[in-house]
Amino acid sequence: MKTTEQCDRHITLINVFTVKPEKQATAATKVTEIYQNFVCKQPGFVAAEIYKSLDGTTVSAIARWQSKQDLATMQQSCRVSNFN
Numbered sequence: 001m002k003t004t005e006q007c008d009r010h011i012t013l014i015n016v017f018t019v020k021p022e023k024q025a026t027a028a029t030k031v032t033e034i035y036q037n038f039v040c041k042q043p044g045f046v047a048a049e050i051y052k053s054l055d056g057t058t059v060s061a062i063a064r065w066q067s068k069q070d071l072a073t074m075q076q077s078c079r080v081s082n083f084n
Helices: 021-038 068-080
Strands: 011-018 045-052 057-065
Touching: 011 021, 011 068, 021 045, 021 057, 057 068
Parallel strands: none
Antiparallel strands: 011 057, 045 057
16 A cells, blocks of 8 residues: 555546435446546546445546646636636
8 A cells, every 4th residue: 555655656536426325326427437538537537436335326437647737727727627
């Protein structure tokens, strides 16, 4: 297992989306598609993982970025692209 010190060179962004249990699978698919089709192609992107909670009420996306600036640039691109 990696420790926090081993991961300090990256910025980690955690997004937690609250969903209705009957919509969790669809939400997870949509979040995955956004990461595959847009986010992972952005400069500075390192890796991402998508998780579904056992109770069906959340979808979480954990993404790692090379720098705060890379993350900020991606977030600005999302605003311009109407992903928000």
